[in-house]
Amino acid sequence: MKKTLALCCLLVLAGQTVSAQPSEPAQQPAAKPDALSWTVLQTWKTEAKPLDFVQSLDGRMVFVLGGDSKVHLHAAEGQKLGEIPVEPGTVAIDIAPRGEMLYLMDGNGAYKALDISFAKDIDIAGSPFLGKEAAPVAIVVFSDFQCPFCSRVHPLLEEVMKRNPETVKVVFMHMPLNMHQQAEPAARAAIAAQEQGKFWQMHDALFAAANSGLSDADIEKAAAGIGLDMEKFKAAWNSPATQEKLTKDMSAARLAEVNGTPTIFVNGRRVNAPSPDVIQKMIEQELSKKK
Secondary structure (H helix, E strand, O other): OOOOOOOOOEEEEOOEEEEOOOOOOOOOOOOOOOOOOOOOOOOOOOOOOEEEEEEOOOOOEEEEEEOOOEEEEEEOOOOEEEEEEOOOOEEEEEEOOOOOEEEEEEOOOOEEEEEOOOOOOOOOOOOOEEEOOOOOEEEEEEEOOOOHHHHHHHHHHHHHHHHOOOOEEEEEEEOOOOOOOOHHHHHHHHHHHHHOOOHHHHHHHHHHHHHHOOOHHHHHHHHHHOOOOHHHHHHHHOOHHHHHHHHHHHHHHHHOOOOOOOEEEEOOEEOOOOOHHHHHHHHHHHHHHOO
């Protein structure tokens, strides 16, 4: 009678005894980790003992909460931009993406939000304005004639002007957005109308015409409707001098870090949440600085 073969047998290989096992998938060697490297881009030191810090998402500013109960603002390269006093016991900070809001937390869990801004030096020479030329407060609005939100901001600014007829002027600056194909021709048309002393009439006519698309024909109709000398208007509309004035406004917008319309500044300070009350408070703050 044949004997049953054992499932496991002994094998002698190279002078060693091994036990044969059921086959298993071959294991791959562990992958080597990628080589890690780094480069120090810059180094600088804060003037106060840091308790917390945060950097804006655009990488341009660093906010350091110091043990001296101040938040020290620095450019990313280390230059001091300013400082904000905070309540003793503040232990943590955070900021909005562009650094326009500062959030504070103290050891007792009390939360505080601060609206902060840096005044921009905006060149408004030659720009059309409403109000008295020597008014101590200048409200600058960067606008686009095809932007539906821009047409709604003018009544807000008119209300502000009524509240402050002696101390405020409203300055209009052009920032036609690339997404609006007729915004740039409309801006040049408004500049051409300004040469004939009718900027604000053209301003209103262009915003009204924007409801129908603001084609070149619409722009010419608006110009004729406010009584412009059409021969002079058409010459100025496409002149290099007009384009140069528009380029000046757009350069000012870039320097002021304007990335949308409408954007409003009060004496160079950006208005983050435009409303009559918010703007009025900023106006009063500016006037208090001049006393």
